[in-house]
Amino acid sequence: MxxxxxxxxxxxxxxxxxxxxxxxxxxxxxxxxxxxxxxxxxxxxxxxxxxxxxxxxxxxxxxxxxxxxxxxxxxxxxxxxxxxxxxxxxxxxxxxxxxxxxxxxxxxxxxxxxxxxxxAGAPVGSAEDGLVLDAAAAERLYFDAGALAATVHRETRAMRLPDGFVRHAWDEAGLIGDNPLWGRFWELAMLTDADRALLAEARARAARDLTAFGRTAENYGLIHADFVPENLLSEAGRLKLIDFDDSGFGWHMFELATALYFNIDEPFYPAIERALFAGYRSVRPLPAAEESLLPLFLFLRGTTYLGWIQTRPETQTARELGPMLIARIRQVAHAYLASPPAAPA
Missing domain, CATH: 3.30.200.20 (Phosphorylase Kinase; domain 1)
Structure with a gap:
């Protein structure tokens, strides 16, 4: 064999x-x-x-x-x-x-x-190729994506989950603990010493900020956790959501950061970020204090992708996406460390 x-x-x-x-x-x-x-x-x-x-x-x-x-x-x-x-x-x-x-x-x-x-429908984009839309279409898409995410969170909040329901958690331990769900991202062989120092500083601050933010029924619950463009299908103007494989318990802001992560270099990124939050608020409240923590959750999302390739170095995906993911984590870690800390709940 x-x-x-x-x-x-x-x-x-x-x-x-x-x-x-x-x-x-x-x-x-x-x-x-x-x-x-x-x-x-x-x-x-x-x-x-x-x-x-x-x-x-x-x-x-x-x-x-x-x-x-x-x-x-x-x-x-x-x-x-x-x-x-x-x-x-x-x-x-x-x-x-x-x-x-x-x-x-x-x-x-x-x-x-x-x-x-x-x-039926076509993915609206991918991690490798980004969005294949003009600025106006991307803005409409992200408004609809925000509304879809909020609908998922609202409907789930109202559900009574059955006895025995179990999923992993994208919480402090699952993201930045000693053994994160997707791997010890700081051990990725392709990282430099400067990268490791940057990640250690951002990881330590993230632990403090998550403690200050806390977990409530309003900001934390069951999430899709892979709300990326390739899992959003568009057909006749309606968005459909596929691939619940990574779904689990986590912060709603982690969901929204996931939707944005692979598009932060798009020239129209500020517009799609605004559209995403506007779409979300068209369905469900989102306090400004939570939105302000987007840099934290972009950093946390980025660590998971490093962990993924750290535990699968032999895969074609790891080889192809590794350099981009390392460049991206440097970008979001620096932006996070330059942002204001989370205010105590």
């Missing part, structure tokens, strides 16, 4: 495609061959059912979520859908389960697999 994790991404994808094909037998109906759409954390496939219906099949990364956590993710998606938020519908397996666990040759562990209805 080859070492799966020593294989190149394309070779891993071939094996995961075989697992996806085997998993389709667990759903009712006849299906065509799965076609790989994206392989980063999970492997996502497009599949056509014999009646022409298109679905998305997700083969999950091993060990990221327990079964209970994945059940919780899918439950939250379903609940948001019933509130009118445009999210992927879940297609239960033939046994009625929201996901199944499937093993395949040459893949060392069984994988969680779920099926979602295909969401």
């Amino acid at each position: 080859p070492d799966f994790y020593a294989l190149a991404d394309d070779a891993q994808a071939v094996l995961l495609t075989g697992l996806a094909s085997a998993a389709l037998a667990r759903w009712d109906g006849a299906f065509g061959a799965p076609e790989l759409v994206k392989y980063r954390e999970n492997a996502v496939f497009s599949v056509r059912r014999a009646d022409g219906v298109r679905v998305a099949l997700r083969v999950h990364r091993h060990g990221y979520h327990s079964d209970a956590a994945l059940h919780s993710e899918l439950h939250w998606m379903q609940a948001l859908g019933t509130c009118g938020v445009a999210v992927p519908p879940i297609v239960p397996a033939a046994c009625g389960s929201m996901f199944v666990t499937v093993a395949a040759p040459d893949i060392p562990e069984p994988r969680q697999v779920d099926m979602l209805g295909w969401m």
